[in-house]
Amino acid sequence: MAIWTVCEARGSAFRATTYELLSRARQVAAAAGIDSVAVVMGADTALADQLNGQAQQVLCLQGSHLVGGDAGVWSAALASACKPAPPRLVLFADSDRSREVAPALAARLGYAALANGTGLDWDADQFVLTRPVYGGKAYASYGTGDAGCVAVFRPNSFSTEPGDVATTQVRTVAVDPAPSRVRVEALQPRAGGQVPLGEAQVVVCGGRGMKAAENLALLGELAKVLDGAVGVSRAVVDAGWAEHSAQVGKSGKTVSPGLYIVAGVSGAVHHTMGMDTAKVVVAINTDPNAPIFRYADYGVVGNALEVLPALTAALAAQG
Numbered sequence: 001m002a003i004w005t006v007c008e009a010r011g012s013a014f015r016a017t018t019y020e021l022l023s024r025a026r027q028v029a030a031a032a033g034i035d036s037v038a039v040v041m042g043a044d045t046a047l048a049d050q051l052n053g054q055a056q057q058v059l060c061l062q063g064s065h066l067v068g069g070d071a072g073v074w075s076a077a078l079a080s081a082c083k084p085a086p087p088r089l090v091l092f093a094d095s096d097r098s099r100e101v102a103p104a105l106a107a108r109l110g111y112a113a114l115a116n117g118t119g120l121d122w123d124a125d126q127f128v129l130t131r132p133v134y135g136g137k138a139y140a141s142y143g144t145g146d147a148g149c150v151a152v153f154r155p156n157s158f159s160t161e162p163g164d165v166a167t168t169q170v171r172t173v174a175v176d177p178a179p180s181r182v183r184v185e186a187l188q189p190r191a192g193g194q195v196p197l198g199e200a201q202v203v204v205c206g207g208r209g210m211k212a213a214e215n216l217a218l219l220g221e222l223a224k225v226l227d228g229a230v231g232v233s234r235a236v237v238d239a240g241w242a243e244h245s246a247q248v249g250k251s252g253k254t255v256s257p258g259l260y261i262v263a264g265v266s267g268a269v270h271h272t273m274g275m276d277t278a279k280v281v282v283a284i285n286t287d288p289n290a291p292i293f294r295y296a297d298y299g300v301v302g303n304a305l306e307v308l309p310a311l312t313a314a315l316a317a318q319g
């Protein structure tokens with residue numbers, strides 16, 4: 001009986017969101033009186049060492065077919081590692097890979113599956129998981145009862161606390177899933193070293209109101225000053241001005257930044273579903289009745305092509 005957190009690495013370090021999820025797992029596991037276990041795919045001891053203090057145990061799953069991250073192989077490996085002492089919860093931070101692995105693992109274990117989670121608590125002797133529903137208009141909380149659950153959480157849902165577990169036990173567990181039927185030819189990091197959109201603390205997002213592809217540079221310039229990432233609405237992607245990987249919304253990425261600056265976006269529900277857990281929203285729109293202002297903490301009625309450069313210049317001047 002434990003809470004497992006599957007820790008996804010990017011190169012030689014874990015994603016920032018790994019640490020926030022481990023922080024919450026520690027707190028909730030302590031409330032439930034059980035251990036928190038960090039699970040690393042691959043027996044990389046240098047990586048495992050980075051998790052010192054983050055969980056009572058670190059499990060490194062070792063198997064020849066784990067490299068490449070095929071979802072079928074990962075879910076089989078995790079399911080076999082779970083067998084001796086099935087965990088109550090298996091937690092993942094949202095990513096393209098975890099969206100594939102988590103439901104497959106839930107099916108193998110016969111557990112419930114929850115996507116898009118934003119809250120995790122221990123209440124009245126059960127785990128309670130929360131996620132937005134009805135396009136972000138409401139939150140639903142689900143009690144696990146005695147059942148196991150595999151859950152995927154939005155980045156930036158929890159605060160990251162310093163690792164405070166005194167004794168971390170690192171164990172390597174050999175797993176031997178069948179080889180992948182998918183052959184990964186190469187894994188290439190995204191060019192430009194931009195902050196990943198889904199995990200960014202600041203997102204500057206532009207919509208059709210940016211008028212032309214070349215104007216999207218204004219979003220990038222503001223994002224650079226704020227060390228943030230650039231997002232766009234679907235209208236921008238449909239117009240061919242930006243890649244789908246930058247799209248925020250129902251059929252794009254879900255973001256949950258501390259600050260969401262949104263310019264020239266009307267605020268259709270399909271868009272707001274992807275950003276409704278942003279902490280502070282600043283909207284820039286020429287139309288004072290644009291629905292996006294309903295989501296905004298601060299609103300600027302004005303031309304994005306003028307307001308964005310002015311904002312960038314003012315922030316850059318502050319250093």
Ligand SMILES: Cc1cc2nc3c(=O)[nH]c(=O)nc-3n(C[C@H](O)[C@H](O)[C@H](O)COP(=O)(O)OP(=O)(O)OC[C@H]3O[C@@H](n4cnc5c(N)ncnc54)[C@H](O)[C@@H]3O)c2cc1C
Pocket residue numbers: 206207208209210232233234235236247248249250251252253263264265266267268269270271274284285286287290302303304305
């Ligand atoms: C199944 C489905 C899935 C979808 N998924 C997504 C999704 O993932 N993400 C998404 O974004 N949409 C999605 N959509 C589309 C969504 O419904 C909207 O059509 C889209 O979000 C509109 O994009 P927009 O706000 O950029 O453009 P518009 O709705 O055209 O709004 C442009 C806004 O810019 C303002 N504006 C104009 N000029 C300026 C200026 N100079 N300065 C400032 N403001 C200006 C206008 O007042 C207007 O409010 C989906 C739709 C469907 C049916």
